[in-house]
Amino acid sequence: MPETRPQTRRQKVEKKEQAIIAAARVIFQKNGFEKAKIADIAKSSGVAEGTVYTYFENKNALLFAVAVEFYDRLTRDAALGIKDISITYERLQFLARHHLERVSKEWQMLALAMLPDKVSNEYRKTEGYQLNRTYVEVFDTVIREGINRGEIRSDIPLSVVRDIFYGGLEYGARTMRIHASTTDIDQTITHFMEVLKGGIFQQINQQKPQDESLEKMMSRLESATAKLEAIAR
Amino acid sequence: MPETRPQTRRQKVEKKEQAIIAAARVIFQKNGFEKAKIADIAKSSGVAEGTVYTYFENKNALLFAVAVEFYDRLTRDAALGIKDISITYERLQFLARHHLERVSKEWQMLALAMLPDKVSNEYRKTEGYQLNRTYVEVFDTVIREGINRGEIRSDIPLSVVRDIFYGGLEYGARTMRIHASTTDIDQTITHFMEVLKGGIFQQINQQKPQDESLEKMMSRLESATAKLEAIAR
DNA sequence: CAGTATATTTGAATATGTTTCATTTACAAG
DNA sequence: CTTGTAAATGAAACATATTCAAATATACTG
Known part of the structure; x- marks a missing residue:
């Protein structure tokens, strides 16, 4: 038998890899990337320091693995969430809330993942870019459909709409973080959507x-x- | 005489401090904060490594000094630029272009300066926050005046408007960086302002x-x- | 101007962390 | 049970930020 219990070994290895990623996520989020020590991640996942390096080329690659997991969740939930919403406005409202909630909770992740000189430099530039690309594709599709249906104005390039949407939300998340007491997510979303309504939606009832x-x-x-x-x- | 040539000594010291800051700016921008070595900054400014530490408590403090200089320029030029523009729309257009141009050129600075765990952590949180605060105060004033004049709608909180403005511009700058060939600053500004016009400006002949x-x-x-x-x- | 106190500079030593690698250990197959 | 291979280990190599005792420069005094 080539495999006694199918993949006993591979399973173990995979489990260990997941353990390292999980530990890394926790420690990155707690301390930030720089202050996070490989030694701590190793201890926390129950392996020796050297072992981490048999799974990941270096600290950056480990960060990248964590980012992949984060983006996967983010993208999946975004796609799932708009599945049974049909009206463009409501779809965007959902995406805005989804993004704001996630970014508020796991902002370290986004900050790290976006950092040009961390994850996305050199050879990894493409990969990191693709991660974000896949995520944003959900949004892009909503906008394109909205334009087709005549709900969204067609004279603003998609990239500009996207930058305002996610840029505004990211800054909004930071404002909420800094002024946690005076800003709440519902109000923020409401006003944010209010601006979008005037700015990117087709103005229907102008005449009639x-x-x-x-x-x-x-x-x-x-x-x-x-x-x-x-x-x- | 307590001072022979007034501040001969102090002048020398000050000049050296400026030299270190200047060298640091160049090297930070070239390599990013992490990869920048104090040794290089020291060599480049013609002092020994230890000397850097008589001027700045540590690497972060040095980054902060560079950020202060950056924000000072940014803020001064912003305030100067709107001085003889009276129409709110044109003022915002100027601020948008100004920000986009600077951020495109010196994005490393902004990225570094904004990084929560770099400049603005711990005891420096307040200082870093204040820097940014002073800068956006220019924007805030324009908006407040715009509201008073009835040019800007008054039902969106200033913080939301500000986040959309600067968040959108920062993301826009990144888009321009990544897709340098297909995006240009004029088009970006035009479309950006177009969205703002609908989103935050008072609509003249809107609905009942x-x-x-x-x-x-x-x-x-x-x-x-x-x-x-x-x-x- | 020589002498002295003080400020500034220096770079070798230290501290802290990442990464490598020669060994050891665990596993699967014959 | 033996052996070849994959995986794990942790001590050492390496890289940098930071410290600090000693050296040097500067200003001041008599």
Whole structure:
């Protein structure tokens, strides 16, 4: 038998790799990348220092592994979340909240992962870029669809919309972090979306005022209600 | 005589301090903070390694000194630039271009200066925060005046406006850096301002008041729905 | 101007951390 | 049970930031 218990060995190795990544995530988040010591990560995951280097080329590669895991979760949950939302405005609202919540909670990750000279330098530039690319693709798709449906204005390049969206949210997250007492996530999202509504959404009821806009809002209300029904199901 | 040639000594010392800061700026920008070696900075400014430590407590303090100089320039030029512009829209356009240009050119500085665990940790938190505070005060004043004049809508908190402005610009700068070939500063500014015009400027011939209050309620309802969704998941 | 006190500079020594590598240990197969 | 290979180990090599006792420069005094 080439494999006694299928992959007993490989399983063990994989488990150990995960343990190291998990320990690294915790310690990176607690201390930041620089202050995090390989020695601590090793101890915390129950291996010797040298062992870490049989799994990861160096400290940066370890950070990268942590970042991959983070982005995977982030992307998966984003894609999942918009799955059964159909209205562009609500989709963006969900994505905004999702991003703000995650970034508020795990901002160290994002800061580290984005750092040009850490993860994404040299040979890793492409990989790091791709991670972010995949994540943002969820957003991009929502915008493109929104444009097709006539809900989003088509005269602003996608990249500008994206930068305002994620840039604004990242700074917003920092503001919330610094002024935790005076800012809350709901208010922030509400106002953020308010700006987007004027800035990137198609202005529908410019000419035809009352009836039609009321009708549209009614549809939105019905859609929201339907969603609640589905959840309460 | 307590001082032969007034401050001959102090002058020398001050000049040396400036030389170290200047060398540090160059080397930080070239290599990034981590890879920059004190030894190199010392050599480049013509002193011994130990001398650097008689001028700056440690590497972080040196970075901070460089950041102070950077922010001073940034703030001064921003304040100067809007001095003889009176229209809010044009003022913001100037600030946007100014910021984008500087950040594009010296992005390493901003990245370093903003890094929470570098300049602005611990005892320096306050100082670092103040630097940035002074800079954005220029922006804040423009917005406040714009609100007073009725040019800017008053229902979005200043902090949200500010985060979208600078967050969007910072991300925009990165996009320009990565896709230098396909993005140019004029286009970026144009589209950026276009979004702001719809998002934060007062709309002249918008909807009827009644409509608007309905719209507001609608947003509140949607926001509540999103919250329920989040809880239900 | 020589002598002295003080400020400044120096670079070798120290401290702290990452990374390497020769050995050892654990595993799977015959 | 033996052996070849994969994985793990931790002591040593290496790289840097930081310290500090000694050396040097400067200003001041009589």
